[in-house]
Amino acid sequence: MAEKVKVAFLGPVATYTHQATKTAFPEGEEKYEFVPTNTIRDVFDHVQSSQTTFGVVPFENSTHGVVSFTLDALADRDSSLEDISICGEVYMDIHHYLLGYHSRPGDEGLGHIKRIYSHPQAFGQTIQFRRKNLSREVEVIDVASTSKAAEIAAQDKTGESAAIAGRLAGEENGLEVLRGCIEDREDNTTRFFVIRRKDGPTYGAGEEGGEYKSLVSFTVSSHETPGALANVLGCFKQRGLNLSSINSVPGLRRGQRAFEYLFFVEFEGCLGDGDREGRVKGVMEDLGRETSGWRLLGGWKNGRGR
Ligand SMILES: O=C(O)C(=O)C[C@]1(C(=O)O)C=C[C@@H](O)C=C1
Numbered sequence: 001m002a003e004k005v006k007v008a009f010l011g012p013v014a015t016y017t018h019q020a021t022k023t024a025f026p027e028g029e030e031k032y033e034f035v036p037t038n039t040i041r042d043v044f045d046h047v048q049s050s051q052t053t054f055g056v057v058p059f060e061n062s063t064h065g066v067v068s069f070t071l072d073a074l075a076d077r078d079s080s081l082e083d084i085s086i087c088g089e090v091y092m093d094i095h096h097y098l099l100g101y102h103s104r105p106g107d108e109g110l111g112h113i114k115r116i117y118s119h120p121q122a123f124g125q126t127i128q129f130r131r132k133n134l135s136r137e138v139e140v141i142d143v144a145s146t147s148k149a150a151e152i153a154a155q156d157k158t159g160e161s162a163a164i165a166g167r168l169a170g171e172e173n174g175l176e177v178l179r180g181c182i183e184d185r186e187d188n189t190t191r192f193f194v195i196r197r198k199d200g201p202t203y204g205a206g207e208e209g210g211e212y213k214s215l216v217s218f219t220v221s222s223h224e225t226p227g228a229l230a231n232v233l234g235c236f237k238q239r240g241l242n243l244s245s246i247n248s249v250p251g252l253r254r255g256q257r258a259f260e261y262l263f264f265v266e267f268e269g270c271l272g273d274g275d276r277e278g279r280v281k282g283v284m285e286d287l288g289r290e291t292s293g294w295r296l297l298g299g300w301k302n303g304r305g306r
Pocket of ligand 1: 010014015016017018058059061067094119121122144145146147190
């Protein structure tokens with residue numbers, strides 16, 4: 001039997017990332033071995049070191065914005081993740097649950113909860129619910145994933161600990177649903193990236209057509225010159241390439257000062273993308289001229305409508 005292709009994901013089992021991983025690799029456990037990691041950074045390390053061929057990480061949420069752990073890894077300030085390349089994306093509807101134990105059978109109250117565990121992104125997507133339904137005295141504790149939160153809450157049989165996580169994480173850990181669909185917005189959606197090594201096997205090969213996107217990171221030549229960033233963005237405009245996201249993080253590279261930033265620009269089109277390819281190559285030449293350093297972080301098929 002052929003050896004299974006390994007795919008790392010933010011674990012333990014039943015995280016939202018685990019569910020996105022199953023969507024991204026629909027042939028499932030017949031063909032793939034899904035490998036849980038403790039942190040998002042670990043997913044990147046597994047792929048960089050070839051412990052797994054692919055990895056899946058959350059990138060941004062429609063309610064709470066970009067996932068800082070993922071952006072930090074993509075910033076790769078110490079060049080320890082140089083071979084990472086984004087090769088796919090998955091959008092997933094996210095419905096959160098307040099999970100724990102009822103204080104006694106039939107009592108629907110939440111007054112017995114003293115602490116609540118979750119991933120910071122999930123806390124950020126349930127702010128209004130928590131404000132309206134939980135006392136300010138309830139301690140809010142960040143953990144590495146929502147499934148980890150469910151695991152911890154399940155160990156506290158007093159019922160004083162609860163978790164915000166997905167329904168599956170509740171089932172996996174034998175928790176009761178105290179409240180369902182507690183996300184602040186009905187359209188709460190997270191976008192996940194599939195990553196691989198640049199020299200690794202392709203992802204989603206054989207699927208013809210569709211729209212493509214790419215992500216680049218760069219630093220501007222001078223933070224003092226007015227318009228340095230606008231000049232770089234202007235290159236995309238001149239080449240007729242539509243931007244789909246912009247982010248920035250503190251640069252923190254040797255030679256960079258405090259408050260000098262590393263920018264990320266995602267745009268429609270990628271290398272090998274039919275009639276757009278010429279423009280994409282052109283903008284890459286522009287980046288070489290207009291920035292003080294840039295990196296292509298990958299090109300992939302638009303996952304909307306998957
Ligand atoms: O904790 C999980 O279950 C995750 O998969 C992480 C994560 C994230 O970082 O965005 C994924 C989807 C939701 O937005 C909340 C949490």
